[in-house]
Amino acid sequence: MLISGPRGTKDILPEASAYWQYIEKAARDVCSLYGYREIRTPVFEHTELFLRGIGETTDIVEKEMYTFNDRGGRSITLRPENTAAVVRAFLEHKLYAETPPAKLYYIGPMFRYDRPQAGRFRQFHQFGIEAAGAKGPAIDAEVIRLAVHFLQKLGLNELVLQLNSVGCPECRPQYRKALQDFLREKLADLCFDCQSRFERNPLRILDCKEEKCTGLSQGAPQMVDCLCDDCSRHFTQLKLLLTAAGLEFTFNPRLVRGLDYYTKTAFEIQYAPLGAQSAVCGGGRYDGLIEECGGQPTPGIGFAIGLERVLLALEKQALLPAVTGSLDVFVLPLGEQAQAAAFKLLCDLRQAGFTADMDFMGRSVKAQMKLANKFSAKFAAVIGDNEVQTGQVNVKNMETGEQQQIRIADLLNKLNTEVKD
Incomplete structure (x- = not known):
């Protein structure tokens, strides 16, 4: 009986890997421009890290x-997100001792037991960045600008940036009370999850996707009206910086994000052509997380972008690059004596930086030439027993059909002129 992959996972086959490499290269290129360095953390951590870092009342x-x-x-947990893991590594390896802010990025798989749907899997991949050590709004603006830069570099231009402030431990209690007062008489009509959140984390009720809860919370007090002076100044200055950078944004008072560690800035980037599942990026500031994980009070901010969702957007908009997979040279040995010479030529071509291949199945000459066409080879290099004796090779230009016999020793020079130039 054939064993299939687990539900909610997806094999990335060779023809699709080129698209993933394209997206990942774009992420690395943009991070390099902004001075962010890659960090790679384990795919599993002690469960306590996520209980403390993400918050025990979160859906995750x-x-x-x-x-x-x-x-x-x-107790071990496959990482459901990577911010807590990066913070753990930041503390364990004393990255805080380097010149702040620490600018880090990651690309890798995450794991959540969720209902699979388009662009959403139980093993999924994220590109994210974390900046630790700077408390002013300028780093918030840079992080948001980097996310937009990456998405636009891929050709996604119909982006909607949503922005909110979720306050801080000083001003959030006032808002918490105001929100509970508003919702108390509606509590019995809320979904079971929101009833549970009412005492533990009422802000999460604003994030509920149940249509009934969304309706009942309409008209709720806004966090922005309860911000302390520091949070208010931070939010005002951030909006000025984003405007200066030419970034349009929409204020969304219901944007609270799904993780407990967010403070002050919360943001989300949506790509409208994706429809209902339009969010491609989410992030915000987490000034208390590093302390919660055992470090000194240290401000931080970051985002995560779901790469499956980005790939889906690129597919829908026909923005993925053409993948040719063409070869520079296909080597055809004719006869047993020619096998060794052909294989040596194949190795020399690859060592010189040319993409090259040959038949390993004992096909006929006609079938080998068809294979060269299938691989979109620019040249076919034919070596028979006679060529072995004379040290020559027959070279065919697969586009023009032109053929010529040259010395094997001169083939690399020819290719350097006609392929690499």
Whole structure:
């Protein structure tokens, strides 16, 4: 019986890998422009890290984590997101001792037990950045600008940037009370999850996707009206910086994000052509997270972009690059004596930086030439037993059909002129 892949996972086949490499290269190129360095953390961490870092009342922790006990009896969780893991590495390896802010980026798989749908899997991939050590709004603006820059570099221009401030521990209690007062008489009509959130984390009710809860929370007090002076100044200055950078944004008072560690800035970038599942990027400031994970009070901000969602957007808009997979040279050995010479030529071509291949299945000459066409080879290099004796090779230009016999020693010079120039 054939064993299929687990539900919610997807094999990335060779023909699709080129698209992933294209997206990942764009991410690395943009991060390099902004001075962000790559960090790679393990795909699993101690469960406690996510309980403390993400928040025990979040949907991720309560419903979506892949958690198990290892053979040593330790509770281990496949990472559902990477900010907490980066913070752990930041502290464990004393990256805070370097010149702040620490600018880091990551690309890799995350794991959440969620209902699979278009662009949403149980193993999914994220590109994200984290900047730790700077508390002013300028770093917020840079992080948001980097996210937009990356998406626009890929050709996604119909972007909607949504912005909010979720306050800080000083001003949030006032808003929490105002929101609870507004929702109290509607509590019985809220969904089960929102009833549970009412005491533990009422801000999450604004993030509920249930249509009934969305309607009941309409007209709720806005966090922006309860901000302390520091948060208010931060938010005002951020909007000025984004405007100066030419970034349009929409104020969304319901944007609270799904993680407990956010403070002050919260943002989301949507790509309208995706329809209902239009969010491609989410992020915000987390000034208390590093302290929560055992470090000194250190401000931080970051974002995560779902690469499956980005790939879906590029496919829908026909923005993915053409993948040719063409060869520079296809080598055809004719006869047993020619096999060794052909294989040596193949190795020399690859060592010189040319893409080259040959038949390994014992096909006929006609079938080998068809294979050269299938691989879109620019040249076919034919070596028979006679050519082995004379040290020559027959070279055919697969586009023009022109053929010539040259010394094997001169083939690299010819290719350097006609392929690399």
